[in-house]
Amino acid sequence: MGEAPVFYVENLKDRFSNGFNLRFKGFETSIDVGDKTFVIGSNNNDSISSIEVQIYDKSRRKWVIPTVLGTEPKRYEGHSAILLNEDRIMVITWGSTPDDCIWFLEVDTEYVKQQKKASGTEVIAWSKGVTGDAEKPVVISGPSGVGKGTLINMLMKEFPTMFGFSVSHTTRAPRSMEKNGVHYHFTERSIMEKDIKDGKFLEFASVHGNLYGTSIEAVEAVADSGKRCILDIDVQGAKSVRASSLDAVFIFISPPSIAKLEERLHLRGTETEEQIQKRLRNAKAEIEQGKSSGIFDHILCNDHLEKCYDDLKKLLGLDGTTPTNPKPSSKGINLPSKHAASKINNKILVKSETPASGNPSKNSIVLDVSLLKGGAPGRTRGLNVFTIDPNPFSDCLNGIHKLS
Ligand SMILES: Nc1nc2c(ncn2[C@@H]2O[C@H](COP(=O)(O)OP(=O)(O)O)[C@@H](O)[C@H]2O)c(=O)[nH]1
Numbered sequence: 001m002g003e004a005p006v007f008y009v010e011n012l013k014d015r016f017s018n019g020f021n022l023r024f025k026g027f028e029t030s031i032d033v034g035d036k037t038f039v040i041g042s043n044n045n046d047s048i049s050s051i052e053v054q055i056y057d058k059s060r061r062k063w064v065i066p067t068v069l070g071t072e073p074k075r076y077e078g079h080s081a082i083l084l085n086e087d088r089i090m091v092i093t094w095g096s097t098p099d100d101c102i103w104f105l106e107v108d109t110e111y112v113k114q115q116k117k118a119s120g121t122e123v124i125a126w127s128k129g130v131t132g133d134a135e136k137p138v139v140i141s142g143p144s145g146v147g148k149g150t151l152i153n154m155l156m157k158e159f160p161t162m163f164g165f166s167v168s169h170t171t172r173a174p175r176s177m178e179k180n181g182v183h184y185h186f187t188e189r190s191i192m193e194k195d196i197k198d199g200k201f202l203e204f205a206s207v208h209g210n211l212y213g214t215s216i217e218a219v220e221a222v223a224d225s226g227k228r229c230i231l232d233i234d235v236q237g238a239k240s241v242r243a244s245s246l247d248a249v250f251i252f253i254s255p256p257s258i259a260k261l262e263e264r265l266h267l268r269g270t271e272t273e274e275q276i277q278k279r280l281r282n283a284k285a286e287i288e289q290g291k292s293s294g295i296f297d298h299i300l301c302n303d304h305l306e307k308c309y310d311d312l313k314k315l316l317g318l319d320g321t322t323p324t325n326p327k328p329s330s331k332g333i334n335l336p337s338k339h340a341a342s343k344i345n346n347k348i349l350v351k352s353e354t355p356a357s358g359n360p361s362k363n364s365i366v367l368d369v370s371l372l373k374g375g376a377p378g379r380t381r382g383l384n385v386f387t388i389d390p391n392p393f394s395d396c397l398n399g400i401h402k403l404s
């Protein structure tokens, strides 16, 4: 059954001028969620400025400036806003490029609840909305020297168009053959710690005395390119990803024995004896956790490399597969620059305020939000886009065309 449109674009200057101290000087909208009013707007008079959010807490009769996580809209001329699921606001920015116009402001999702609890402050989180889906990332974990890198290299070599590697950040020094931006983003601890604080990392952990972390952008960039993302991270990192909104396949690679692991680390020759001993001490705890924590969907023993690689391919559904081209990455959405939007069930109707002659696709667009996936701190995927045929005599069912 349809619902009456609940969306309206409104300028709140009049509504809030009485007693409330709004910082915004430009365009604003407001949305009520529970006992809070989220006011989204710009804070200066330029035609293009940054987006800001203030919260009016009705129960405490107080304005709050929240901690903002995630990547927020860059260009900002104005927007439409619609509440979805009582936990996130869909924000459609005006005059943006087709790949940059749909955003989600999470105000009470699981991720935001966790962040509020951890920080003790009011938190909101932005996430960019994109069409299409991404294949489940593959998290590969296991003790140092077990062969994770070797197996991942084999997979990327055989299926270069299907897999992409999530390039982690680390504070450890590069090995002689390692390239910055390819094997890792080698960085300084203070810079990495600031980025972690700013919510730019999906997970991070201190491993063998160095800081390692997966930036949200590292994973999303691979998905945007239409490839399946592979993460090589330690067990603590895998645990954090398991608890995040990222739906992934978790694989633990275990060594046939600690003695074989030690032999491999010695043969690789990239660490000092002291570093090798530290890695071996950590390996025992990692193997125990890997096998018993319930984090991992699959455990593979890397005794014979070829056999382990075949098993890996099997569980990824790749045995007998010939490499295919990357699935087309997300398509942009061609929206009218100024519009009004309304929500009916899981569909958002975006209607141009000034009908564009000669370009009917710019007049009315339907955004289907019934299959949304992911969200902050990454992208919100799964948006479906349809155009409405302006010709009422069209023989197309309901006049709705799916954009393919
Ligand atoms: N949590 C986490 N662990 C990572 C990340 N990148 C690498 N690691 C892990 O850090 C550990 C050390 O990696 P590295 O210094 O490359 O040494 P190696 O495992 O001996 O090759 C390994 O267990 C990796 O899986 C990351 O982004 N996050």
Ligand SMILES: Nc1ncnc2c1ncn2[C@@H]1O[C@H](COP(=O)(O)OP(=O)(O)O)[C@@H](O)[C@H]1O
Pocket (backbone or CB within 6 Å): 142, 143, 144, 145, 146, 147, 148, 149, 150, 151, 264, 265, 267, 268, 302, 303, 304, 305, 306
């Ligand atoms: N099944 C295996 N048998 C023997 N050596 C292996 C096997 N798998 C990997 N290796 C070797 O062990 C060393 C460590 O492997 P690597 O992929 O660097 O481990 P990780 O990335 O888990 O630290 C490398 O020199 C690699 O060639």
